[in-house]
Amino acid sequence: MRYVRILALHIQDVFQNRGRSFVYFLMGLLNPILQLVFWSGAIAEGGGNGALWTFREMASYYLLVTVVISFLVVHIEEDVAFLDIKEGLLAKYLLRPFSYFISKFMEELPWRMTHGFFAVVVFVAFMMWGRISFPLVGEPTRIALAVVITVGGLFISFILKMLFGLLALWTTDFWGIWGVEEVVFWLLAGIIMPLSYYPSALAAVAYALPFSYIVYFPVIAVQGSLADIEMIRVIGSQLIWILALSMLYRIVWKKGIEKFTAVGQ
Amino acid sequence: MKKYFSVYRRLCIANWNVLMAYRADVFMQIVSSLAFSVNHVFIILLLTVKVPSVYGWSRGELLLLAGVYNMFIGIYHAFISRNLNHIADEIYFGRLDYVLLKPIDSQLSTTIWKINYASLIRFVFGAGLSFYLLHDMSVSLTVSSVVLFFLFILLGMFLLYSFWLPFISLIIFNPRLSNIIMLLYQLTNVSRYPKEMYARLPVYMVAVLLPLTLIITMPTKVLVQKFSYSLASELVIVCLVMGLFARFTWKFALRHYTSASS
Numbered sequence: 001m002r003y004v005r006i007l008a009l010h011i012q013d014v015f016q017n018r019g020r021s022f023v024y025f026l027m028g029l030l031n032p033i034l035q036l037v038f039w040s041g042a043i044a045e046g047g048g049n050g051a052l053w054t055f056r057e058m059a060s061y062y063l064l065v066t067v068v069i070s071f072l073v074v075h076i077e078e079d080v081a082f083l084d085i086k087e088g089l090l091a092k093y094l095l096r097p098f099s100y101f102i103s104k105f106m107e108e109l110p111w112r113m114t115h116g117f118f119a120v121v122v123f124v125a126f127m128m129w130g131r132i133s134f135p136l137v138g139e140p141t142r143i144a145l146a147v148v149i150t151v152g153g154l155f156i157s158f159i160l161k162m163l164f165g166l167l168a169l170w171t172t173d174f175w176g177i178w179g180v181e182e183v184v185f186w187l188l189a190g191i192i193m194p195l196s197y198y199p200s201a202l203a204a205v206a207y208a209l210p211f212s213y214i215v216y217f218p219v220i221a222v223q224g225s226l227a228d229i230e231m232i233r234v235i236g237s238q239l240i241w242i243l244a245l246s247m248l249y250r251i252v253w254k255k256g257i258e259k260f261t262a263v264g265q
Numbered sequence: 266m267k268k269y270f271s272v273y274r275r276l277c278i279a280n281w282n283v284l285m286a287y288r289a290d291v292f293m294q295i296v297s298s299l300a301f302s303v304n305h306v307f308i309i310l311l312l313t314v315k316v317p318s319v320y321g322w323s324r325g326e327l328l329l330l331a332g333v334y335n336m337f338i339g340i341y342h343a344f345i346s347r348n349l350n351h352i353a354d355e356i357y358f359g360r361l362d363y364v365l366l367k368p369i370d371s372q373l374s375t376t377i378w379k380i381n382y383a384s385l386i387r388f389v390f391g392a393g394l395s396f397y398l399l400h401d402m403s404v405s406l407t408v409s410s411v412v413l414f415f416l417f418i419l420l421g422m423f424l425l426y427s428f429w430l431p432f433i434s435l436i437i438f439n440p441r442l443s444n445i446i447m448l449l450y451q452l453t454n455v456s457r458y459p460k461e462m463y464a465r466l467p468v469y470m471v472a473v474l475l476p477l478t479l480i481i482t483m484p485t486k487v488l489v490q491k492f493s494y495s496l497a498s499e500l501v502i503v504c505l506v507m508g509l510f511a512r513f514t515w516k517f518a519l520r521h522y523t524s525a526s527s
């Protein structure tokens with residue numbers, strides 16, 4: 001119950017900062033839209049069939065990427081590294097009788113909900129404005145599986161980003177790690193284009209790493225492009241990643257907290 | 266003028282000393298800058314796997330655009346963007362007073378204070394890639410084309426700065442929007458793609474972003490010998506208008522700055 005109260009307080013905070021929240025949302029929107037514009041030209045120049053995919057498939061993919069980025073791609077690592085560790089705010093969390101991990105999750109969740117809401121509005125507006133019908137998962141069982149994959153993506157995203165943030169306990173500055181992480185995430189999560197269109201070696205690497213389970217698989221699950229058995233396989237892989245990352249988090253937290261000096265790193 | 270050169274020389278030395286104080290961070294910053302440089306090249310390579318040319322730009326020319334973008338953004342991030350990023354924080358935390366009390370022009374002091382030398386690695390990467398591509402495309406460089414190229418890079422730098430500054434000025438009115446600086450970093454990505462790409466979109470959707478589309482396209486066209494005087498004059502006019510607008514908004518916003526309680 002106490003965590004629900006914390007969540008309620010953070011929801012108030014997000015609503016108080018709704019302009020800030022909208023700016024964050026726009027940041028996630030811009031790059032998929034740029035790629036959509038790029039591809040729409042490529043398809044038009046090819047007479048509608050010269051490229052890899054149709055405009056409908058492409059628009060559906062990039063708009064769903066926007067929704068998924070807004071809902072699932074957590075940015076908690078910046079708070080953890082820059083505010084909590086570098087500026088020493090972690091001390092106040094350590095003195096509270098709450099889990100740091102859950103407290104941060106409750107902080108992040110309202111931001112995800114707000115951004116996701118903005119993204120759904122944009123998605124619906126685009127569908128109505130463009131009069132385009134997108135392929136979406138339809139049957140109740142498959143909808144349930146897609147929801148599980150989406151929630152799994154959120155958990156992987158959160159634990160992974162918390163882990164990245166905690167690396168600041170060993171480094172004086174986080175900018176370098178943050179930059180590398182951003183680039184790797186961009187390339188391997190399926191934001192640039194569907195992983196199935198990547199060169200096979202790069203696609204194999206992307207499938208093997210957790211990033212694709214945060215963006216690519218939730219997107220194609222919501223599109224209805226995954227067979228039932230594939231959806232179950234994805235859920236199984238997500239569970240393995242959640243377990244592995246949780247164990248790693250516990251180790252990193254235990255070792256890292258010994259290095260924390262409370263007055264900033 | 267002499268005073269400003271002297272201040273800038275001291276700032277260059279001070280920033281270099283800061284860089285040398287945290288050498289491990291420098292390494293990570295260089296790795297990070299290189300990662301961002303490679304990222305865009307990768308994106309173009311992936312996007313053009315099955316499409317040999319788009320908007321009249323061949324795959325090689327698009328990669329050249331990515332190379333020039335890296336050169337441009339390397340300089341911009343080294344000398345300008347971090348200052349504007351910093352000023353957003355100063356406004357948010359109510360510390361702009363320290364900047365305003367300095368006995369030099371406020372707009373200049375907000376622009377020159379911090380130098381991120383590590384970002385220059387992007388310039389080096391971009392220059393290397395551009396040279397390789399130009400050689401591969403059998404394009405010969407002349408002294409005049411190189412001079413013109415750097416002139417357009419400078420104009421582009423001024424244009425991008427003039428585009429960012431009014432948004433930074435907005436933060437004075439609403440300090441909570443300090444994250445707008447992150448959005449500006451994203452908006453700058455608009456310049457990574459050919460100008461022709463945006464011609465397909467309705468003007469009301471991209472009108473605000475049109476100046477950005479000139480920044481990289483112009484110097485790249487100089488290199489591939491597709492330069493036109495009409496496009497150049499367009500860039501100069503946009504620079505003038507945006508520069509004046511940026512100066513006006515900065516001065517206007519400062520008149521409404523109410524210190525830490527704003």
